[in-house]
Amino acid sequence: MLTSSTRLLSGVNAVNDAAQLLLQGECVALPTETVYGLAADAADPEAVGKIFDAKGRPRNHPLIVHIADVSQLPSWAKDIPESAYKLAAAFWPGPLTLLLKKADLVNNTVTGGLETIGLRVPSHPLFLAVLQASGKGLAAPSANRYKQLSPTISEQVVAGLNGRIAAVLEGGACEHGLESTIIDLVSDTPRVLRAGPITQVELEAVLGVPVAFPEQHIEVVPGNVKAHYQPNTPLTIVSSALLAQQLDGASNTHYVVWSNELVSASKALESKQYTVLANNAAQYGKALYATLFHIDKLGFTRIVVEKPPCAAEWRAVNDRLSRAAS
Numbered sequence: 001m002l003t004s005s006t007r008l009l010s011g012v013n014a015v016n017d018a019a020q021l022l023l024q025g026e027c028v029a030l031p032t033e034t035v036y037g038l039a040a041d042a043a044d045p046e047a048v049g050k051i052f053d054a055k056g057r058p059r060n061h062p063l064i065v066h067i068a069d070v071s072q073l074p075s076w077a078k079d080i081p082e083s084a085y086k087l088a089a090a091f092w093p094g095p096l097t098l099l100l101k102k103a104d105l106v107n108n109t110v111t112g113g114l115e116t117i118g119l120r121v122p123s124h125p126l127f128l129a130v131l132q133a134s135g136k137g138l139a140a141p142s143a144n145r146y147k148q149l150s151p152t153i154s155e156q157v158v159a160g161l162n163g164r165i166a167a168v169l170e171g172g173a174c175e176h177g178l179e180s181t182i183i184d185l186v187s188d189t190p191r192v193l194r195a196g197p198i199t200q201v202e203l204e205a206v207l208g209v210p211v212a213f214p215e216q217h218i219e220v221v222p223g224n225v226k227a228h229y230q231p232n233t234p235l236t237i238v239s240s241a242l243l244a245q246q247l248d249g250a251s252n253t254h255y256v257v258w259s260n261e262l263v264s265a266s267k268a269l270e271s272k273q274y275t276v277l278a279n280n281a282a283q284y285g286k287a288l289y290a291t292l293f294h295i296d297k298l299g300f301t302r303i304v305v306e307k308p309p310c311a312a313e314w315r316a317v318n319d320r321l322s323r324a325a326s
């Protein structure tokens with residue numbers, strides 16, 4: 001059963017209230033350093049089922065399990081390679097998800113029936129506090145309805161899931177604003193399944209071996225579908241040069257720009273039709289989903305986004321934008 005009203009938890013009792021609800025088998029949205037996650041007790045198939053119901057997510061799309069620290073890895077994974085411990089030492093707590101073979105006891109609901117499991121230790125102090133207080137591993141996909149934008153502020157969680165989950169723990173704006181990097185350590189050579197805040201170069205520096213970074217999206221991952229992370233307003237990506245010619249402020253269009261030239265040009269035009277994002281991948285990524293969420297409410301019939309740079313640090317941003325556009 002879904003709950004009829006959703007509580008917003010903040011203040012001194014918030015962490016304990018969230019932990020209590022999770023121990024009662026409820027779903028609670030919690031802030032992480034990447035995006036808000038929709039958490040439930042990963043060892044309780046009924047509680048995990050509520051995540052799928054609340055999101056409207058197909059049951060064969062596996063969930064990431066969040067743990068309090070690396071010592072809990074063997075409870076969830078088996079045949080753990082040395083590379084997992086190296087990466088955990090370097091990047092946990094933090095925005096890196098390790099794909100490993102699942103431990104035999106892990107229930108199939110959480111892995112969507114797969115023999116593998118995604119695991120990470122998040123760094124957000126409130127999420128870590130809830131992990132400690134509940135003593136559980138917490139399954140948590142992004143706290144959005146299926147195929148919608150991942151939420152990076154609590155308002156966005158409430159807009160999508162109000163009345164469908166027990167509570168949202170208020171944690172302010174998420175630090176990275178884009179989902180964790182996922183690295184597959186089950187395949188013959190390590191490969192990135194989803195670009196994110198931890199880059200290929202950083203992973204290779206720690207592992208000392210090449211890490212594959214498929215240009216195309218990996219379709220073998222259920223849930224890693226191309227049409228994902230979409231705003232309701234149709235979005236197109238246009239090069240800086242082309243956009244400069246079109247910057248006429250067509251009244252039905254909202255523009256999202258970042259380059260100096262277009263930022264100055266847009267300032268000369270009607271401001272409500274432009275959003276300026278930073279010429280810096282980390283800041284741009286942090287603001288992206290919340291920006292699209294806000295633009296969606298303004299009633300434009302299209303969003304035109306200036307194509308970001310192609311440099312490696314922009315990879316996660318370009319990946320999410322290309323899916324928002326499809």
Ligand code: TXA
Binds near residue numbers: 032097118122179222
């Ligand atoms: O930053 C994040 O990773 C956020 C926060 C809440 O931790 N979580 C998140 O979860 O983005 P979700 O479910 O929205 O995206 C997880 C992705 C999905 O594409 C899913 O298919 C993939 O990870 N995934 C999870 N477990 C997997 C598995 N066993 N095998 C293959 N892919 C898996």
Ligand code: MG
Binds near residue numbers: 141142150
């Ligand atoms: Mg998601």
